[in-house]
Amino acid sequence: xxxxxxxxxxxxxxxxxxxxxxxxxxxxxxxxxxxxxxxxxxxxxxxxxxxxxxxxxxxxxxxxxxxxxxxxxxxxxxxxxxxxxxxxxxxxxxxxxxxxxxxxxxxxxxxxxxxxxxxxxxxxxxxxxxxxxxxxxxxxxxxxxxxxxxxxxxxxxxxxxxxxxxxxxxxxxxxxxxxxxxxxxxxxxxxxxxxxxxxxxxxxxxxxxxxxxxxxxxxxxxxxxxxxxxxxxxxxxxx
Numbered sequence: 001x002x003x004x005x006x007x008x009x010x011x012x013x014x015x016x017x018x019x020x021x022x023x024x025x026x027x028x029x030x031x032x033x034x035x036x037x038x039x040x041x042x043x044x045x046x047x048x049x050x051x052x053x054x055x056x057x058x059x060x061x062x063x064x065x066x067x068x069x070x071x072x073x074x075x076x077x078x079x080x081x082x083x084x085x086x087x088x089x090x091x092x093x094x095x096x097x098x099x100x101x102x103x104x105x106x107x108x109x110x111x112x113x114x115x116x117x118x119x120x121x122x123x124x125x126x127x128x129x130x131x132x133x134x135x136x137x138x139x140x141x142x143x144x145x146x147x148x149x150x151x152x153x154x155x156x157x158x159x160x161x162x163x164x165x166x167x168x169x170x171x172x173x174x175x176x177x178x179x180x181x182x183x184x185x186x187x188x189x190x191x192x193x194x195x196x197x198x199x200x201x202x203x204x205x206x207x208x209x210x211x212x213x214x215x216x217x218x219x220x221x222x223x224x225x226x227x228x229x230x231x232x233x234x235x236x237x238x239x
Contacts, residue, residue: 001030001209006039006174007183009100009123009134010055012076012087017183017196018124019083024202034206037113038120040101040170041182047096052133055092080128091131100134102163103144103154105170109163110153119147188213 005021007014025031044058059069077087100123107116122143126132132139137158144154156162177186185193187209197205 001034001206001213002188003034003036004039004186004189005036005183006041006177006179006186008041008043009097009120010092010094010127011041011043011182012080012089012128013196014183015085015124015128016076016080016083017185018120019080019085020196020199021185021202023083024199024206027199028203028206030206030210035113036117037108038104038116039174040097040104040167041174041179041184042097042101042171043182044094044096045098045171047094047135049096049098049135052093052095052135055089055094058094085128087128088131089128092127093131093133095133095135097134098167099137099140099157101167101171102157103140103149105163105167106153106157107144107147107149110149115148119144119149122147 005018007018021036025034028034056066056069056073059072060066063069063072073089077089080087104116104119104123107119123134126139126143127134132143134140134143141154141158145151153162174184177184177192181194183194183196185197185205187193187205191205191209191212193202193205
């Protein structure tokens with residue numbers, strides 16, 4: 001089973017959803033058969049590259065003042081704690097995430113889904129827990145190195161244009177798919193589950209997708225047999 005997770009590294013519900021998804025995997029009997037890849041989404045694509053601002057200030061501008069910003073920050077921090085995450089949004093720095101997504105693309109290219117997942121976790125922790133600027137090349141280089149990316153892959157992104165066209169194409173794909181909020185989970189390229197669902201819901205989705213995939217495979221087999229029709233080979237006829 002292949003699951004594409006469309007998310008941003010500055011999205012609190014994406015981190016919460018990721019952790020809940022992982023908790024669901026722990027309770028799913030065929031978790032080792034699930035391949036997970038992360039796809040890009042930018043909550044604020046207009047954010048200036050190379051600049052950052054405290055997330056409280058960014059929320060105040062977006063949601064109508066500091067009081068509302070504090071309510072949102074407190075709420076997501078409480079919900080995150082229920083999933084074992086310790087948010088420190090008071091120190092978080094809102095930044096443009098295009099470079100982060102390009103490094104995540106490079107991680108998948110360089111080492112597959114496992115390496116990409118390792119970098120994704122480090123980026124989320126850097127933003128939500130450690131208050132680091134995930135749009136700053138020096139910070140990204142250090143995190144990518146810690147995840148295990150090769151120096152060549154890191155340099156190709158931070159000093160060149162590696163992944164730029166590919167990530168932009170994936171961002172356009174998100175639009176084509178109708179994704180307007182994250183996280184969004186797409187199973188087998190066909191079934192979409194939006195939002196940071198709880199672990200039990202994800203487990204139910206795993207099992208339902210298994211059923212649907214089996215039904216689709218059976219239907220394809222029946223269609224193929226029907227298309228073959230009545231045949232004769234060497235005077236032996238089959239129907």
